[in-house]
Amino acid sequence: MLGRRVVSGLSACFTVGVLAVSGCGDGRADGSDTNNVTGVSADGTGDGITSLGTTTNGDGDGDAGDGDADTNSGDGDGDGDPGDGDADTSGGPKFDIAGIPDGELDCQCGTTLDFSYIWIANSTQSTVTKLNTETMEEEGRFLTRADGNGSPSRTSVSLSGRAVAVANRNGGVVKVFSQHEDCDPNKNGMPGLQTSTDSNYLPWGQDDCVDWFVPFDYTTQRPVAWAPGILDMSTCTYSNEQLWTAGCKPGQDQVVKVSLIDGDTGNVEFTVSVPGFECSSLSPYGGAVNAEGNFWFTNLVPGNDRLGFVNRLTQETQVWNMPITPYGMTVDHDGNPWIAAWSGSQSASAAKFDVQTETWSYANNHVAHSLSGIQEDADGRMWMNYWTYDGQNMGTGGLVYIDMATMQVSEPFDLGCQSSSCRGMSVDLNGMIWSTSMASNTAFRFNPDTLQIDTYNQLVGPYTYSDMTGWGIQSAACGPQG
Template identity: 40%
Template structure:
């Protein structure tokens, strides 16, 4: 059972003790490859009264036209309801999850809180090693390293952490999604030896079929590229304080040209899948034609969808790299809308507004316009909101932030090594994380004084996603004040 307790800094022992006491009282006992391309968005810029630039974002899709714009630019959008249920026959390996349900105490209603605060991990993909590292964000220690595909390959690049912090899902560029439990108490004793056999760190990587904290792996046939992955929040059961009905969004592409091979796709469109978070089964599939969102953005090849984030209603927002398209898929209806303008990084802030990098830009769905900040880009960056309402992205040789509401440019933090800190995330305690492209390290940055600590020993890390779970926590639970 969970009760949220947030503090901006590790070491607030009094606050944490109070949270744990409240928990016990309320819930009872027992329980990488570098690529160049066009990072600019679509549309013609116009100056807004706030000084930020805004431009129209036209949208096309295969359904009826809807004019939802109040912008004076006259932009419009069309939406499509072309969906299919269970149209992708995927291969899923794994076993059903185990839950420590225990006995329900005869007590009154409990206050569950939102999200998780008992532990915090960041999951960073070691792309060339075909593994993912689990790093404790509070102790700065790598506590596990896991293979991400049964064949020992995969080239992982995106990870997403569930709202309760119990599991991560890892997407492999070469295809396939793998769910890994974060804590041994949720893993399964598959060989019945009364011991959970699982990795304890970077020098203890087990074969895929011997790792007992791997819950399932799902591969959609014919896939040659798969990058975006994002958990939905699920539904909080107020009686058990457990999150139920959690789903996983992901996308796939096919038809990679022979001279490119896996990691890429050819012309043929894009598939969006909604998976059962417990079993990995593909429950819904949406096909988006090549004419609306090209998978092959560069002639006969491309990346397909590049990044993903969910909003407070679990709708999926998708960015593209080189295709200039920005897509929303409705969680309830599976209808999708295609807008113009996209870029490298993607997030949705705690107020439900989508953002993209490289230099942070915010999308206004009502007017279908983009508002840009003046923070200089770095040639491709992730993007994330901290607990103080600031949007962080990479700058040259470090990271910087802009105000979430005004888009005013704030401070920049220079980090020790030159390069692009492509992976940007904010953990549930509010620390900013930066992962350097081509490096072997990740930095944790204090949001108040900008001091930083480093975790080394990674292997070609590349994680461009909500790798700590902070984004899902923000859109689900909101940004705490103070």
């Protein structure tokens, strides 16, 4: 049995954060899909969109995005993005405070909210699901683009836990509030709060919890990652949270463009072109942020592998060649990027880039291959999916972890995931490991202490493995113990 430390420091100003999961379903948005949910009770029989404070009727029609959810190729998405950083020009986020001046609370770095969600992109439905990670109940579903053809992929939860941002592969980023108290009850022009509270979703422009949408003239846009804002020590809340994204228009743009967005207004603060980082249909691919709020990103172009960097304050860019082809990527609590090897890549499960020495180290005592996201937990383990293990087809897919100190790959843990389908990867603030499968529309929750597996299967083409829960930014900005 795996040993796992309990995450410490959870207090009134630091509690469980946000998550998102995909489950299986037949694509219906009427809440009538009650396909199997194992390990816990999950009910997909909601009565439609719930109106808080008044009544409204949602049409419930599942407008389909075209998506690129191909389980046999690397043309989807993939990264366990931990976003982080802050908008305070004096440096990184504030951590433990030695003394507490009068009028200030004992704030700790991280979310102040007392709920836990995982946000999963339903790629082929052009929606995002808000899934409670403890009850395994879906508490909202939201369109990600007006035409229902966004093909959403990466999701990123802010360090405050108050919002999720979703990037559409076909262009555009949407922000959704996680708490009803933050939503504008008059945003859609009707009195009272209208918002989704189950697997049904409102037509575009009708959900009061969708804060803004920023259009981009891109035909490929995957990376998205929040940077933490400025911590107000009198309220233990964050302000001035910013958001990174990247994309381009293959055939027109020569190089990738990276943008920083004001998280409150949706205004683009700046956009930089990145020389040496070529634009193509799968470039850029993954993105994550370090504690200073700087942006790391990757592509998926075998033989032309790139790791890019943009400094938030100076807007300076750098590009490195990578020794293996990446799929998922993340940034650890030391600020070092990690990449999960693309299926068929060189003989390593993953690789770590040391930012101080600009050298690579490899996890290759066992070779776990898949198209997988990757994310750090609180116990110094970097988790990813596997399809094959040391060249052997295991029949079904599952999880492995890499000891971050030794770079040793663990034994495999079978999830019973349909072969070659598990790609999504995230860790929640309770230490549970999450994976998502497009083929079975299922989210898997794995307990690393008991090895228990719970599933939720009411999703539609889930293809998310960025910072779905907010743990990535929590770990990168605040350290793995908060």
